Amino acid sequence: MTTTTDTTDTTLRSNPTARTHEVTNQAPPLVGHDVADDAVLLEGLRREGAGWYADDLHRIGRLAGSEQVQRWAEEANRHEPELRTHDRYGNRIDEVEFHPSYHALMEVAIGEGLGGAPWADDRPGAHVARAAGFMVWSSAEQGHGCPVSMTYAAVPALRSAPELAAVYEPLLTSRTYDPGLRAPAGKRGLLAGMGMTEKQGGTDVRANTTVATEQQDGTWRLRGHKWFTSAPMNDLFLVLAQTPGGTSRAEGHEGGLSCFLVPRVLPDGSRNTFRIQRLKDKLGNRSNASSEPEFDDTVAWLVGPQGHGVRTIIDMVTMTRLDCVLGSASGIRAALAQAAHHVRHRSVFGTKLIDQPLMRNVIADLGLESEAATTLALRIAGAADRAQRGDAQERAFLRMATAVGKYWVCKRQPAAVAEALECLGGNGYDEASGMPRLYREAPLNGLWEGSGNVNALDVLRALTREPESLAAFGAEIEAAAGGDARIDEAWRRLRGELVLTEDAPLRARRLVERMALVLQGSLLVRHAPAAVADAFCASRLAGDQGLAFGTLPPTADLASVIARVPGAAG
Template sequence: MAVSTHTVTNQAPPLAGHDVFATDRALVEAVERHVEAGLLEEVRGELSTLGLSAGSAQVQEWAAQADANPPRLRTHDHYGHRVDEVEFHPAWHRLLGKGVSAGLTAAWNRPAGHVRRAAGFLVWTQAEAGTGCPLSMTHAAVPALRADPDLAAEWEPRLTSVIYERELRPAPLKAGALFGMGMTEKQGGSDVRTNTTSARPLAEDGAYELTGHKWFCSAPMSDGFLVLAQAPGGLTCFLVPRVLADGTRNAFLIQRLKDKLGNRSNASAEVEFDGTWARRVGEEGRGVPTIIGMVAATRLDCVLGSAGLMRQAVAQAVHHCAHRSAFGGPLIDKPLMRNVLADLALESEAATTLGMRLAAACDDGGEQERAFLRLAVPAAKYWVTKRCAPVAVEAAECLGGNGYVEESGMPRLVRESPLNSVWEGAGNVQALDVLRALRREPGAFDAYLREVGRARGADHRLDAAIRDLLTELADLEGVEARARRLAERLALVLQGALLVRYAPPEVADAFCASRLGGEWGAAFGTLPHTLDLAAVVERARPVG
């Protein structure tokens, strides 16, 4: 072997063995901003523990194993009994168990619970995004179940537990449980009111028998599911337990696992109900209002998940360019590459800052913050998830050919990057929901204006963007065709206002000049050259 002819030089070392939380300046500052002083040391400590795990070589190896060994459907056991089980690689269980034990399903009853959980979710997404689905579904099921106090009392302690139990058995015998969700059907998609799955009342109070299908069922290995079905009184929300109280399997027939774009480690399924036992959640005919709390929580997780993916993509790109030399010096010092990296870093920091502000509003829970969330969540979900894919693709290009090799991990980020834009309502659904909030809930826009108004006078480009937004909203002629533009402008103005208030001047200046001031091209790397781009890139470096 002529090894002397193959000496490896000028390659970036692996980005491993670092604290994913502590090296993310924007995230650390957001946590410090939104967590009260007496609790801050505890929260920083738990997030650093999770960050060190997420950045470790061991967890990175588990992520690669889970990606390379996707789940398999086992419909029958060797005796011929129908079991409908999804089998995962052991690495998947290790990753999911770490997420549960870190409290990523336990936001609802802890001080600063949503902020600390949001930061943890953003960190853990960077290890392996596939586990985000069951963690998010389980977390988000809590507000829906609270429509029925008895169900909430029974299930909430299990859903918010930090104990991960993978085995399927009756829920009362488990210290911790996971939840999935099934709303969409073949004929309707996002138009859930066209669902055809039927629910027939049984003699037992609140019990029903379901017959029908779900075209997309999230996390089909879970202990329970929230589903929508047509009861005599209209579309209604139901809890479908995977295993019944007597230990028998509920009729939950997994027809196949989806071969989908996105992560390979998680499972999504098509399922059928045939005499499936279910418990009503909330009133008959109130299915959408009952489940809307779950939808709102998972939409926020789409923002956080996309922010996590963007942060990991930017961290990898900056790390590579800091260690790779070309044309006489490190890539990170080349003016054009620095412009690209700074542009990517701005997108990442804006997403993180916005996501954490929304989480803080969830912790507050007051009327003003609830009104703010009603408009800000769909606008943020629309815009941040749309920005994730171009960030991931551009970041992969920063690594050159290495970024297109599976071992780099970048293709995994690219495949995952579009997912959150379609989960819990694609772009048009979010934009129309923005219009719905503007039309039906004037308090939502008032709360939004109060939030962005806190930054007025600090940057002339932000002030002009707020004025332009008000002008655009004053003319509602043909507004539905402009709904995407409105959602985009609402999100950008909000991001700009938050960065002006909280980010270093070089970050806020670059964001307002490009995203609000019009000094920006269609591709990344077109920031005005007069900006302090070196400081923006240095702030985004994952290690010193």
Template sequence: MPPTHEVTNQVPPLVGHDVSDDPALLAALAAHGADRAVPEVRELGLLAGTEQAQEWGRVANANPPVLHTHDRYGHRVDEVEFHPYWHELMRVAVAHGLHAAPWRDDRPGAHLARAAKFLVWSQVEAGHGCPISMTYAAVPALRHNAELAGRFEPLLAAREYDFGLRPPESKQGLIFGMSMTEKQGGSDVRANATRAVPDGADGYLLTGHKWFTSAPMSDAFLTLAQAPGGLTCFLVPRVLPDGSRNRLFLQRLKDKLGNRSNASAELEYEDAVAWRVGDEGAGVRTIIEMVNMTRLDCVLGTAAGMRLGVAQASHHAAHRRAFGRYLVEQPLMRNVLADLAVESEAATTVALRLAAATDRAAAGDEREAAFRRLALAVTKYWVCKRGPAHAAEALECLGGNGYIEESGMPRLFRESPLSSIWEGSGNVAALDALRAMARQPDSVEAFLAELDESAGGDPRLAEAVHDLRTELGDLADLETRARRLVERMALVLQGALLVRHGHPAVADAFCASRLAGDWGNAFGTLPTGLDVAAIVERARPKS
């Protein structure tokens, strides 16, 4: 090659590292008594860091799913074709129990262990996390029908990925999807127009159009329809027990901003056979716990994206030279990296605290259940809202190289808005937090008790908790102020958790910037006097 083509000062690819070597993640496992999961998390982290796993994610996104409505002879088939690497991603996720396995695991910390693994493996590829998350979330709703739960829950929890259109009970493992929203209602599912008519036996026949059906290749879907008694939750299999196709038809796949490896479809029911889950008229009440589970995964998915962004940015800065020094040696870049790392650690810490609350609530801890009810809505609003800004700043750390598709950063950026939209966009999440406070006052008490456990650890946190209590007592124009109030609640919660469980340098930076207000409007505006070197070193992947 001519000397002009000699390659210098380019950053080596970030491969061959342990993705789970994340101090905030490992600290959360220790803090909440799930140390026994560390070997499993490490095993998955090492796989996630391999060149092969990263290639699975890249190629699955470069070759999005294709809908085949008919075969060559004109028969209706409604098949979605995926690249083989998509199936590799799904196989690993299911084999490691990222789907419904925790529901059949009586060991303490099962949901927390699963959350840690979900956070690690989602950094390889985010799109396949959608069907994994929905399968996880389906179990609590399915338990509203003991007979259906008895038939399908063992298959949902099985660690066998068994793709293909066959009767569900003939398979070794199942994946469930969701088919809730309609074009006229969106998040307002009570506006759904799909009709459910009793079939005279033990089922119903559904007719209607669903605007977003997530993961249409799933074995069955939880859906909502208007039964004689009102909005009701149903289970709709793609293949009936006798082996015939159910009457649900894929109309088209959505052309999405991100999440391109995963299929999202419009779906038509024409007298589709369905089985009732929960009582007639109790559809929203039946699915609410499922919504909470998918909201938890929205937070985990955003935390995963933040961690990936910090890892890529800090890796780049450690290997790229400009103006005579490595980028990581330059004070302003260190400020940016430290700020991104603080945001990432705060997101990871609160996400895994919520997973721990899921375990404790499942074990009968009423205070943890009340805390989780409010804290999840608050956190879903704020952490997911921060995802796009964080991804954009992390991309910018790579300069022009970060804007190039091959860097992987554009994929991260395109993915980043999804979690703030899925399962209720910002306004829905903020108003849900207000609803929780109004209907379950014990959730406010549990939330404040969580803050009080840490308030004595930092005077800035103590002052923030005091001010929040005052703000919570002001009921004027509450809906108009909902975003401001919920944002503040989320920040104070993150600060409390970092003070109690986080690294001192990270907690100090968070309290100084997010709570005490010594901060600008962009990342990289932390005040002077912080131990940014320690924060950046914690964030940099060890490759």
């Protein structure tokens, strides 16, 4: 058997002019590594109560860093999902076909318990373990994380209807990936999605026009549309629709925006009406199908009381916002790892890039951003875990910290990924590097589950209506009191801004940004090496930094910060 190398050598011997140059000074591919070999991640895992998961995390990390999985990621994005509205005979089927590599990614994600499995796991730290696994695995490919995340988030919302949860929760928490449209009860595992927004309202879901009509048998029929429903091949969807005014026979509540469970296939095996008008042609997230479904006499079951749709799905929103933070922290870390790997191998003017002072500043600054994002993401995951176990203080902290983290970490991802891409120069603009895909993914989490403005205003809402969440947030920051004078001063100034005035909506972004930075600083002062905390406080809180990455002050201990960056130290 003749190899490619043999053929190339033969060609060069017979035609020496075919060789124009030797390929040198190029970084090798970043493959065959353990994505979980990350001190920041592992320290956070132990600190938040899931140290027992470390061996599994390393196993997932080695798989995520393998050449095979990188090939799956590339293929799942290059061969995008395809909509099949009708079969060969003209029957409406509304199915989406995915490349086998997408299914391979999904099988690992569900099999490793990154979907609904933590809800069936009584071990303390189960949700933290899942969060860390989600971060490591999604670093390989983020698009397929959408159905995984929605399945995870659907469980607490579905518990508002105990009779439905009894049927579907065991399958939503399954570790078996069982794709294809079949009767849910006959499958070994289920995936869930959500259908909230409509074309005339977007985030303003109370403007939804989809209507629900109650039937004699206790089910409902939906008529209307949804504007952005991802993963339409999932088995079950939580959907918002308007119920009519008056009193419901079943619930005794007034009508209004309500939550419903919509299966793609009904219990008798017949297809529910779920007409997919088209798939979205998106900037990124190409491996994941996002659709516009139409409902027409679509069978649904009420979840929670009538008129309480937003309240019913609030836990789902919290969990999906948490995953936005996790995904953005993961995306920042993945881009940084690629940049660090490149600069460690690439030389300019006879010196490795990692040894060039200005590049060291850039990598260190990106490392600070990544460490702060990862530490905050895992702290929120720890709060989610403890809140599920009845800790009221952690639930109050989770309410505020999720909105703050969702705003800030998702905002920082595009800027950080762009800077990391630039570290590779023109190579970073080439699809073969993988950086363009990370860059296209970067804005998504800032949009999903509410844009920056929505989350900033949600923080104001919490400040006004839920004072216990501010108290818990303040207690978290004050745990670092005396650890760094810059934190103490920043918190003193921030407390004055938290007294809301009439112009609060105008300055909401500025306020939430300061809240995020003070919270991250508090966490780093308590948990990170002194050099990392010092550089963060100097640059992010004391203002000794320019507007771009790579502007850390000369006093920063760059070597100690870079030592925490995966792959930068060799």
